[in-house]
Amino acid sequence: VKDKFLNYFELPRESVFLHTNKTTYIVNEEVWLKGYVYNRHLQKPFHQTTTVHVGLFNAKGENFKNYHFKAKDGYFKGNIVVDSMLVSGEYYLRSSTNWMKNFKEDDSHIQKITILNEKPLKKESAVSDYDIQFLPEGGNLIEGTPSTMGVKVTDGNGYGVRIIEGSVFDDDNAQVARFYTSIFGLGKFNFIPKVGKNYIAKLEFSDGNVQTVTLQKPMKKGVAFGVKHIDDDRFIITLTTNETTKEITDNQQFYLLVHKDGHANRIPLAFPKNSLFVSKVLNKEVLNKGMNILTLFNSDGKPIAERLIFNYADLFDAKLEVSKLALETDSLKIQVKLLDTDVVQQNLSVSVLPGNTISHNQKNSIYSTFYLKPYIKGFIENPKYYFEDITTKKQNELDLLLMTQGWSRYDWNDIFRGPPNQFYEFENGIDLEGTLYGQEVSSNDKLLVSYPDNRSRYLDILDNKFLIPKYFPEKGDMLEFTLINNKTLRKPTVGINMVTAELPEKLNQIWNEKVIPKPEDFNENIKMSGLISADNTINLNEVTVVEERMKTTVENNVFIPKYLKG
Structure with missing residues (x-):
């Protein structure tokens, strides 16, 4: 059993926490964020991850847009403009990596935000059931x-x-x-x-x-x-x-x-x-x-x-003391002091809002995201509560939460079947697929690309297609292309697509408070009826084999008529 367990967790698991500057936004505002990628096995930042994908989903779990952030040494930061087309309502930011797709357990991070447009937010109706x-x-x-x-x-x-x-x-x-x-x-x-x-x-x-x-x-x-x-x-x-x-x-x-x-x-x-x-x-x-x-x-x-x-022992090993130094016209001077002198370096993010703001109602914390949620199947109403101002009462309340959770999210039937396969690697940049339009390209032609840092390189052309592999494009970057033939220079018509990890179009787990786990989910992965089995057989859950249709570039090609796409 122990060997199977160790094999199942041989590949390191990572978690992501997204710190947003607040949780309620008006359209055309920006969501400022910083993310932390955590290696749960080593309990350190996950250095191998270089690309984090953040998807914006509506209250129905439908994807509105995806954003891609470059991570370094386990951290990433940036901002997202709140689109003026979004109606008032609750939305969800889902943060994930390509590496997470190796595992059955979904380790993506879900951050709930509220967006306000001209129409008022619909109030949640009281339910007496x-x-x-x-x-x-x-x-x-x-x-x-x-x-x-x-x-x-x-x-x-x-x-x-x-x-x-x-x-x-x-x-x-x-x-x-x-x-x-x-x-x-x-x-x-x-x-x-x-x-x-x-x-x-x-x-x-x-x-x-x-x-x-x-x-x-x-x-x-x-x-x-x-x-x-x-x-x-x-x-x-x-x-x-x-x-x-x-x-x-x-x-x-x-x-x-x-x-x-x-x-x-x-x-x-x-x-x-x-x-x-x-x-x-x-x-x-x-x-x-x-x-x-x-x-x-x-x-x-x-x-x-x-x-x-x-x-809880040794959980809060690095403690901070935050104090206001001075208020100068429109600026606030704040001192952040690290009390644990044994810890040399810390990586921080700070959100400063008015004391009586109603735009910040964060239910997650970096502690609940890394230490609690990865191990629990069900919905937790307010995970942050158990890690603020710790008292004996709160410790007992967390123990009560865990007692009523039953089995962890790791199914022993999966562990006995064998370790997860490493089908997905850590992304090292993003591939850019390009197409040359409106001109014939011969084998003697060369395509030169110039990057924002003044580097240049030649690209191979095959059937008017070319590839720029493992590139980290930044918002606003300009790539200049030159087609060279017999010492003549031409400016080609170029189309480019970003090739990223396949991201979900719909959230498919317990991401919304309104999804109530069924009572049978409490003990679903191991049925106790076979405590003593004459033939030492482990009864496995029913398995349904489904086919996932491969998505191809044909579906997204605007030049192919709808009746031919099938």
Whole structure:
């Protein structure tokens, strides 16, 4: 298992964070931005990336326009003019690289912005429908076994809802648990699902609405997996089971893999004889900085439970002190002081706005983008919240979020199938494909191109086509072409296309708050029904093979009639 895991993460994964100067713009304004490309394996800037693509999408997820930025040493910067043709509404900036296309998991960064035109912005209508989910810690709810049950309550727009009170009753109408939810609609409670009993939950909302939900039936066999933080340095993991499972798994060894981005620690676990419970206190030194995925395997090497936990230790290693020095007419003098003297160099971006502005409502931060979102499948309502003014309360709230997330976004079925193929390379510049129009070109002709820095070079011509490979064109650059034949110079008619990585025309993941994950998504990648398999078989999800039609230059050629393009 560990070898397959290490092979799956052998190719380094990168994340991009886009820092925009604000989040609400009026048409004809400019989005000023700086981007950070991060190597999650090395926890350093990703130096190999030289080209980052930023696409602008509307609220329906449809692409409006693509922009391309040159990155150096893991950073890029620039600006985008807000087109006057855009109607008022919500838009999304998607930042990605060609290298990211090697992986099934989408590591692109989605930044939501609001654009205002002459027409007012449509207000989001209030929705009274509720989505209520009950999610057992680790993914397993077992008969007769003490369990921690997570609760997730959202409205029709996908935002968390705080309830007045929730209660759980068995079919004898006896109350077995009470719970509440946070501002993000998350809560939890402990209870023991008894054999043969059914359970319902009643939730009371602030609008007087009362909802009744039937809890899922517990499994007859399996292992419940729990994690609790003891203090800043230690945490405890617990495995609990019932008699039915113990008879089958007696004397079997379990393994816990603590992992993240190709880093892993393997810890053996076993139930003591005649015991349905095992616990182990672990020092947080076994954890990685930030996110950690704890996967429990049975003796056959099959993953049977998973839990995400977060390690805040050493996360904020470089601290800044920002202070206002003086206000001089229309200028503000600000001092930025680096408090950590061991760190020699930092790369910063600063946005300065009026203190009472309503144009900045950023929900992401560089911490949430690099340390939290790459490992979670579902939508996070306000990722930035968990990394500002850290308190014990916020740490507990983040742990509650992770508990109700279930399995991480990395599907073990994919890991067992083998590592991703390296089909896509790091782009080193952009290819420019050119065409000469309106004239015959002989084999004796030569095409000379002159660059903005006064360099010149000859280009090969084939069927009136030529290529300028791996070039970094900048906005406003002028390329001058000269056609040379028998010592005569001619100015040719030239058309040029930029050849970039194929970019999506529509967003296809959970990019919009209104997309609510289904309850079955919580534990979709590993089904626990086959805890003990007689033939040691791993049941894989159903696979659908689809064909992706190759897009060719024919579709974009204006000189070919529509009826011939097929």
